């Protein structure tokens with residue numbers, strides 16, 4: 369097979385993760401859908417230990433915050449050197465910093481990332497990262513939700529998982545992703561399978577009737593109703 373017949377062989381989606389805890393990777397990404405795809409070369413994962421660029425005998429990576437306050441701040445010189453070693457300025461991949469302060473991750477952003485060459489992902493620890501390296505290395509801060517994790521590693525795993533499952537050939541045909549939550553701007557409709565009745569709860573009749581137009585209408589209606597009660601923020605003013 370020629371190289372250009374197989375886009376995966378030419379340029380697999382590439383994640384480089386900068387972390388103080390490289391042992392956390394691939395973690396769950398080494399299993400199931402993402403793990404199979406990793407083994408098959410549909411994507412690649414490289415971890416870089418920020419501490420390799422630490423200072424002195426103890427390889428220090430953090431220091432006390434200027435202006436005082438609790439906690440420690442990841443040094444800009446250390447993280448800057450780690451980023452430069454992992455991804456030269458010519459690297460076309462976006463540089464992300466996982467942080468609760470970031471712009472919330474959306475399915476739209478995930479899809480755009482999965483369609484690109486990959487990502488360089490910096491995992492923050494401590495109270496934060498010196499602002500100058502965020503500016504100087506053009507880091508885009510990304511949050512996975514309005515809660516605080518003890519570091520960016522689990523957030524990075526979430527982001528990579530969401531991207532990898534969208535890569536060509538990773539998801540099965542039956543899970544092609546077009547009908548799932550958020551893809552149409554709505555939450556997904558409820559699912560059922562056998563048995564037809566369980567603990568007095570029956571599968572809705574419409575799903576058993578074989579009328580595909582009626583089923584599609586029912587699903588669209590359930591999607592809209594669920595979204596209206598649980599996530600009205602996803603709807604336009606006229607739909608709420």
Ligand code: ADE
Pocket residue numbers: 466467468492510511512513514515516517518519520523
């Ligand atoms: N690091 C700590 N909390 C985080 C969050 N909510 N999203 C992304 N990175 C984080």
